[in-house]
Amino acid sequence: MKQLxxxxxxxxxxxxxxxxxxxxxxxxxxxxxxxLQEPIPYATISLKDTEGNIITGxxxxxxxxxxxxxxxxxxxxxxxxxxxxxxxxKEIVVDRNGxxxxxxxxLDPDVxxxxxxxxxxxxxxIEQRIDRKVxxxxxxxxxxxxxxxxxxxxxxxxxxxxxxxxxxxxxxNVRILIDGKPTNMDPAQLLKQIPSSSIKKIELITNxxxxxxxxxxxxxxxxxxxxxxxxxxxxxxxxGLTYGENARFNGSLDLNYRQGKLNFYANLGTNFxxxxxxxxxxxxxxxxxxxxxxxxxxxxxxxxxxxxYFLDDNNTFSFYTNQNIFNGGLxxxxxxxxxxxxxxxxxxxxxxxxxxxxxxxxxAYKHLFPKEGHELLFEADFNDFNGDEDFAANFSxxxxxxxxxxxxxxxxxxxxxxxDYSLPxxxxxxxxxxAEARILTNTEDYDTNNPAAQNSDYxxxxxxxxxxxxxxxxxxxxxxxxGARLESFNIDAEVNGENVFSDDYVTLxxxxxxxxxxxxxxxxxxxxxxxxxxxxxxxxxxVREVSTPTITVVGNPNLQPQFTNSVEFNYTRKLKNxxxxxxxxxxxINDNINQLIEEDPTDPASLIISFANFDDTNxxxxxxxxxxxxxxxxSANGSLELYQQTQSGIVGTSxxxxxNTVYTARVNNSFSVTEDLTLQLFGFYRGPSxxxxxxxxxxxxxxxxxxxxxxxxxxxxxLNFNDVFGTQEYRFSTTLPYEQNGYFKSEFQNxxxxxxxxxxxxxxxxxxxxxxxxDEAQGGGMF
Numbered sequence: 001m002k003q004l005x006x007x008x009x010x011x012x013x014x015x016x017x018x019x020x021x022x023x024x025x026x027x028x029x030x031x032x033x034x035x036l037q038e039p040i041p042y043a044t045i046s047l048k049d050t051e052g053n054i055i056t057g058x059x060x061x062x063x064x065x066x067x068x069x070x071x072x073x074x075x076x077x078x079x080x081x082x083x084x085x086x087x088x089x090k091e092i093v094v095d096r097n098g099x100x101x102x103x104x105x106x107l108d109p110d111v112x113x114x115x116x117x118x119x120x121x122x123x124x125x126i127e128q129r130i131d132r133k134v135x136x137x138x139x140x141x142x143x144x145x146x147x148x149x150x151x152x153x154x155x156x157x158x159x160x161x162x163x164x165x166x167x168x169x170x171x172x173n174v175r176i177l178i179d180g181k182p183t184n185m186d187p188a189q190l191l192k193q194i195p196s197s198s199i200k201k202i203e204l205i206t207n208x209x210x211x212x213x214x215x216x217x218x219x220x221x222x223x224x225x226x227x228x229x230x231x232x233x234x235x236x237x238x239x240g241l242t243y244g245e246n247a248r249f250n251g252s253l254d255l256n257y258r259q260g261k262l263n264f265y266a267n268l269g270t271n272f273x274x275x276x277x278x279x280x281x282x283x284x285x286x287x288x289x290x291x292x293x294x295x296x297x298x299x300x301x302x303x304x305x306x307x308x309y310f311l312d313d314n315n316t317f318s319f320y321t322n323q324n325i326f327n328g329g330l331x332x333x334x335x336x337x338x339x340x341x342x343x344x345x346x347x348x349x350x351x352x353x354x355x356x357x358x359x360x361x362x363x364a365y366k367h368l369f370p371k372e373g374h375e376l377l378f379e380a381d382f383n384d385f386n387g388d389e390d391f392a393a394n395f396s397x398x399x400x401x402x403x404x405x406x407x408x409x410x411x412x413x414x415x416x417x418x419x420d421y422s423l424p425x426x427x428x429x430x431x432x433x434x435a436e437a438r439i440l441t442n443t444e445d446y447d448t449n450n451p452a453a454q455n456s457d458y459x460x461x462x463x464x465x466x467x468x469x470x471x472x473x474x475x476x477x478x479x480x481x482x483g484a485r486l487e488s489f490n491i492d493a494e495v496n497g498e499n500v501f502s503d504d505y506v507t508l509x510x511x512x513x514x515x516x517x518x519x520x521x522x523x524x525x526x527x528x529x530x531x532x533x534x535x536x537x538x539x540x541x542x543v544r545e546v547s548t549p550t551i552t553v554v555g556n557p558n559l560q561p562q563f564t565n566s567v568e569f570n571y572t573r574k575l576k577n578x579x580x581x582x583x584x585x586x587x588x589i590n591d592n593i594n595q596l597i598e599e600d601p602t603d604p605a606s607l608i609i610s611f612a613n614f615d616d617t618n619x620x621x622x623x624x625x626x627x628x629x630x631x632x633x634x635s636a637n638g639s640l641e642l643y644q645q646t647q648s649g650i651v652g653t654s655x656x657x658x659x660n661t662v663y664t665a666r667v668n669n670s671f672s673v674t675e676d677l678t679l680q681l682f683g684f685y686r687g688p689s690x691x692x693x694x695x696x697x698x699x700x701x702x703x704x705x706x707x708x709x710x711x712x713x714x715x716x717x718x719l720n721f722n723d724v725f726g727t728q729e730y731r732f733s734t735t736l737p738y739e740q741n742g743y744f745k746s747e748f749q750n751x752x753x754x755x756x757x758x759x760x761x762x763x764x765x766x767x768x769x770x771x772x773x774x775d776e777a778q779g780g781g782m783f
Contacts, residue, residue, distance in 0.1 A: 024070040025094045029102030031064045031080060039064025040107060043082040050075055056520070063372045082107060126156070126581065126627055126637070131481070131513055131527070132205040133157070133581070137196075147250060147271065148199060148223055149191040153684060154668055156625040156639035157204055158221065166191070168218040169206060169585070169621055169643055173533045175216035178223050191223070194302070198238075198252060198267065200226045206585065207527045207568050210483030210511040211420075211432060211468045214531045225267070226254070233257045234760035240718075241754075244747030246295075248273025252302075256760075263308040265320075272299040281742035288338040290742075298328030314368040324358040329390075347396040356387030356410075373424040385412040393450075404450035412442040412537075432483075433469040438462075442537055452552075458541055459494040470511075478516050485509040489534075493557050495542055501557040507532070523572040531566060533593060535559040539611045552600060553609045560613050563590045578628035578635075587619040594649040597693050597736075612649070619645035638667035649692045654736060662689035676713075680705045680720075694732040701728035701748065711757075718754040 027047070031040045045066050046057035055076065060066045073094050080088040085107040094100060127134040135155055152160045159167045166187060168174040176187035178194070205212065205220040212220065239251040250271035257264045279292040306320025332350040364379040389408040395401040420434035444458040470483030486508055493501040511529040541555040568585035596612040625639035641664045648657040669681040682703040689696045705720035728748035733741035 025073060026099040027068040027071055027078075027092070027094065027102065028099065029066060030104050031060050031066065031082075032104050032106050033085075034106040034108045040082055040085070043080055043085075043107070046079045046081075047071065048077045048079065050077075052077075058520075078102075080105060080107065126579065126625060131207070131209050132203050135202045135204070137199045137201055147191065147196055148194040151196050151199075152191065154637075154666065154682065155202060155204070156666075157206065157623055157641060159664065159686065166221065168204065168221060169623075169641070171218035171619070171645075173216055174218045175213070175220045176223070177220060179225055180222055194223065194225075194269070198225050198254065198269070200224045207513075207529045207566050208511070208531070209470060209481060209513065209529065210485040210509055211434060211470050213436075213438075213466075214485060214487070214509045214529075215534060216531065219531075234758075236756065236758050238756045239754065240752060242273070242750050242752045244750035245276050246274035246747065248275065261310045263310070265304075265306050267302065267304040269302040270300065273297075275747050277744070277746045279742065279744045281740055284739040284741065286338060286738070287340045288336060288344070290337075291335045292332060293335075294330050294332040296328065296330045298326070300328070301325045314370075316366045318362075318364045318366075320362050322360040322362075326354065326356050326358075329353040346398050346401065348401075349394045349396070351392045351394075353390040354387070356385065358385045359383070371424060373422060373430065375420075375422045377418075377420045379416075379418050379420075381416045383414040383416075385410070385414075402451060404448060406446070406448040406450060406453075408447075409445040410443070412440070414441075415439045428475065429471070429473040431469070431471050434467070436464075436466045436468075438464040438466075444541065456542070457496055459492075460537060460540070461492045463490045464488070472513075477518055478514075480515070481511075481513040483511045485511075493540065495557070500542065501540070503560075521574050525570040525572075526568075527570075528565075528567050531564045532561050533564065534561045535593065535611070539593070552607070556596075556611050559593065559611055560591050562593045562613070564588065575626075575628065577630070578626060580626040581624075583623045585621055585623075589617050589619065592617045592648065594647055595692060596650050598650065614648045617646045617648065619643070633672045634669065636667055636669045638665075640665045647692055656692050656736065658690045658692060660690045663687045676709045678707045680707070693736055694734045697731040697733075699728065699730060701725070705752075714758045716754075716756040718752070718756075720752040720754075722752065723749040 031043050031045075033040055039060075041060055041064060043060040043064075043066075044057065045060065045068065047055045047068060049055050056068055056071065058066050058068055071094050075091065075093050078088075078090045078092050088105060088107055092100070092102075127136070133156070137151075149160060152158050152166060157169050165172055166174060166176060176191070201224045203220070203222040203224065205222065206218065208214070208220055234256045236254045237252075238254075240249070242248040242250070248271065250269075252267065252269035254268075255266045275296045275298075277292075277294040277296065279294075281290040281292075282288075283290065301324070303323040303325075304320060306318065309317045311317065329352040330350070332352075334346075334348040334350065336344070336346050336348075338344040360381065360383045362379070362381045364377065366378075367376045369375065387408075387410045389406075389410070391406040391408075392403075393405070394403040416436065416438050418434060418436040421432065423431045425431055440460075440462040442458075442460040444460075446456045446458065448455060464487060466485055466487040468483060468485040470481055472481035473479065486506065488506050490504045491502065492499065509530045509532070511527070513525065513527045516524045535556075539555050540557050540559050542557050565588045566585065567587075568583060570581065570583040573580045591613045592615065593611060594614055596608075596610045598608050598610075600608050621641065621643040623639065623641045625637075627635070627637045629635040642661070643663075644659065644661045646657065646659050648655070650656070664684075664686045666684045667682070671679040671681075673679060680703075682705075684699075684701055686699045688698045701723045702725060703720060703722045704724055705718065707719075708717045709715065710717070726749050729743050729745040731741070731743040733739075
């Protein structure tokens with residue numbers, strides 16, 4: 001554990017600068033695995049003076065090479081460290097007369113340190129790469145919640161609403177990927193099923209390059225899971241219990257067996273339990289209140305089984321299947337009370353039953369050419385979703401309303417195939433190209449006895465074919481990458497066999513990234529990309545969903561996509577005990593998609609909620625984040641974000657335009673009481689915001705927790721108390737189409753107890769580091 005802290009400190013330490021008129025030397029070399037004779041990337045290299053002070057340092061590249069620039073002449077101690085290897089130390093004498101080439105430096109595996117399946121840092125760290133922000137998930141975040149959804153609010157730029165929906169930079173038009181792969185599952189539901197302890201890192205790709213799928217206005221959130229590559233048999237067991245008004249259980253078992261040319265792995269996860277939600281709405285102008293009391297009861301299971309076959313050093317075949325099984329639903333009671341007109345009172349009982357199976361099958365082949373970085377990847381992914389939704393609405397002795405039921409059966413398949421090619425040109429340039437095909441077929445069978453709706457069959461077919469290429473070049477202090485993606489898009493939508501919408505177009509999506517690094521402390525980046533938001537299935541489906549006598553939700557089959565041109569600037573500075581990142585962004589949005597909220601012409605007391613394209617709009621924001629180690633026992637991650645966007649739409653019979661400005665602040669503190677006991681304090685604040693129909697009040701909550709490791713650090717016990725002051729609730733008000741206010745509250749205040757245990761060991765050599773650290777397939781086609 002001490003070595004792990006040292007690695008983090010060294011990697012983020014400030015390098016001493018020197019005057020420009022002084023002569024310097026340059027130290028270079030290559031770090032290799034002694035047994036495998038393969039390069040070790042990301043090893044930490046530090047240079048200490050005769051008094052033991054760290055003077056400068058760096059990390060090794062993918063090919064194991066490293067260069068330390070601007071070193072004064074003198075005597076130093078060179079230290080090289082990497083988890084799973086014995087520390088290397090050597091005294092060197094630097095001469096200013098020329099470069100010092102150390103040649104190949106071999107690191108010996110440290111078997112005593114290779115017993116743990118997954119090495120997780122104590123503290124989460126943030127990296128700003130040329131096209132993404134990478135949050136390496138440490139124990140401070142995995143302790144913060146049981147699932148991926150629970151820890152999302154801890155991440156800079158990310159917000160989670162009361163329903164678990166994810167927003168990036170204040171916008172919910174974001175793509176969620178798991179290990180670089182899309183999924184047919186609802187992202188909010190999927191993230192609640194993934195244990196936080198299974199997450200290796202989360203990538204925030206706010207301005208994706210041309211080699212990535214251009215869908216999602218605010219960008220991509222890619223959740224990368226741990227993948228073990230140790231020899232022999234290894235495993236991790238995670239369990240947790242969350243208790244508020246009701247109890248919810250989560251558990252996962254990760255297994256891995258590596259022997260010779262084969263690597264087998266399996267991930268099993270489950271969570272189940274009940275969660276209460278309440279929603280109060282006051283209809284001020286009508287002197288009425290509406291009370292919604294809901295109880296969710298969900299049960300979900302995840303199975304992932306896969307195998308890697310290493311034919312030789314240059315060819316790898318991989319296959320896995322991922323099965324997600326969900327059974328659940330909710331029971332709800334809606335009570336409406338009209339103080340001045342009791343004849344309008346009603347009580348409605350809702351019963352929703354959801355069952356679905358989401359299955360993925362993935363095959364990949366990767367070929368490495370003799371030259372480092374020269375690669376070819378072929379990948380095919382098939383995703384199949386089958387879901388049933390049974391809904392029943394009953395009323396309490398009210399002759400005005402008819403009880404009714406609805407059944408929706410949905411089948412959705414998605415086929416993605418891609419080929420990606422990467423070619424280094426010299427030592428400082430790189431060319432990438434690829435092709436991708438995405439074929440989506442969706443059918444919905446809607447049956448109801450509701451007199452306000454009618455049975456219908458909805459068919460939605462979408463085909464996307466794309467080509468991309470990028471070219472990048474690196475100089476001493478400057479690097480750039482330019483690219484373009486050409487996509488052919490075709491869509492057909494039918495209701496009861498009659499075509500209601502068709503579209504066919506070809507679009508070019510350019511991108512550009514420019515990075516300037518004047519020294520080891522500072523880095524500047526400017527980027528541009530063009531993206532698209534294609535309407536979701538729910539936004540275009542004409543199938544009516546009537547949830548209450550006062551609200552009807554229906555899609556718009558004629559909804560057009562919206563295009564976004566995005567520019568952003570980022571700055572990163574390494575501090576003595578941490579790092580700081582800051583950025584600004586600007587988006588120009590064409591054919592803006594927004595909600596259309598109208599009074600029902602057949603009943604002025606009811607609303608119809610749909611979607612429409614409106615005028616072009618702009619959005620911009622500022623983001624600041626930092627991680628810092630104040631003392632040996634106190635460290636913190638914090639961020640501050642400010643977003644602004646003009647929104648327009650129709651509410652009732654009025655055209656409405658609002659300037660929505662919202663700011664968010666969060667900080668996560670970690671206190672090391674002893675080597676085995678750590679305490680945590682998390683605070684979150686989001687300011688008030690204005691939407692087309694609603695004004696949302698500010699939100700604040702605080703969580704406290706602790707983590708204790710024992711059994712030779714193989715076992716971890718976590719305890720968290722969330723929403724300590726009971727302040728996490730969502731309040732809103734509106735005057736359109738009529739005055740009302742209300743609030744939403746769930747079981748946010750709860751206690752979480754978690755236990756994790758790592759077992760097994762390593763009886764042989766490690767798999768090549770590059771494959772292990774890049775356990776998600778590389779290349780843009782899969783995005």
